[in-house]
Amino acid sequence: MFERMLALEEYTKKTPFARVILVIIGVPLFVIARVLCQESVPLQDPADGWEANYGFWVRAGLAGVGIGNAASIQIGFWLDVPPFTLNQILGYCTLMATGYIVAGMTFAKFWVFPIPFFMFSLCLVTITVILAYIRLVVGAQGFRQIMARRQQLGRLNRVGTVQAILFIVYPAYQMLFTRATRSWYEIPVLMILPIVRLALKLMLTRAAAHKEDMIPVQVV
Structure with missing residues (x-):
């Protein structure tokens, strides 16, 4: 993490302010524009x-x-x-x-x-x-x-596997919550979500442990 902070400090000194603003604004704008186009x-x-x-x-x-x-x-x-x-x-x-x-x-x-x-x-x-x-x-x-590069490929595979799990865990939970809505099981099912999210974050943290500076990006 310390090396990452030093790299960030060096980047801010060598990079023009206009480029920094463009990076900060441009990346989210691309995602927002794509989502808006998709939903429209x-x-x-x-x-x-x-x-x-x-x-x-x-x-x-x-x-x-x-x-x-x-x-x-x-x-x-x-x-x-x-x-x-x-x-x-x-x-x-x-x-x-x-x-x-x-x-x-x-x-x-x-x-x-x-x-x-x-x-x-x-x-x-x-x-x-x-x-x-x-x-x-x-x-x-x-x-x-x-x-x-077997080691790097193995690490990438673990990270990708955890991310792929998200594609099935959240839809499955949505189906479960829909079935439990307006029943005695609604509150217990609702309480499961924080546990599921914590478990997935811990799995992703462990999979990305070799890239410590990327853990916050992946987990959040």
């Missing part, structure tokens, strides 16, 4: 089938952009490799959005729509796109070097 897309009746629900697929694509942006920023840090360039991040986000839409439509056509736990069901898509894009960007030799 109208949804159709799920009973009309997956082909008629274009709004859902637009939202799925925007969700893929958000996940792609977050993953592309964190990959370099967790694997101790050079970060993606802006063009590489844009390409990765585009590929991730396309992957979610195509995989989601395939699941819907041959399985069921709406897809239960959509994000969790398609987590394999995230892993596949990450591996394919890294292979495409760094080349065969660079990809082999990254895959040889």
Whole structure:
């Protein structure tokens, strides 16, 4: 943590004030704009089938952009490799959005729509796109070097696993709370939520223990 504070002090001395303001304001604005765009897309009746629900697929694509942006920023840090360039991040986000839409439509056509736990069901898509894009960007030799970093990959896998658990724990809790509403079980179920959140935070803290300065970012 002390090293992080020194790095922050050095950054504030060498970086123009305008750039600092742009970083502080620009990053949240991107997230807010993406969420507003996603929520402004109208949804159709799920009973009309997956082909008629274009709004859902637009939202799925925007969700893929958000996940792609977050993953592309964190990959370099967790694997101790050079970060993606802006063009590489844009390409990765585009590929991730396309992957979610195509995989989601395939699941819907041959399985069921709406897809239960959509994000969790398609987590394999995230892993596949990450591996394919890294292979495409760094080349065969660079990809082999990254895959040889067993320790870093194991740590990244643990962090990713805990984050993937969030996709199923919270929807499952929402279903449980909905069933318990206006019954004697409502208060006990409500009291479970802080325990669940604490357990998930402890799991994430343990998974990210090797990157101490990133624990607050991941947990919060």
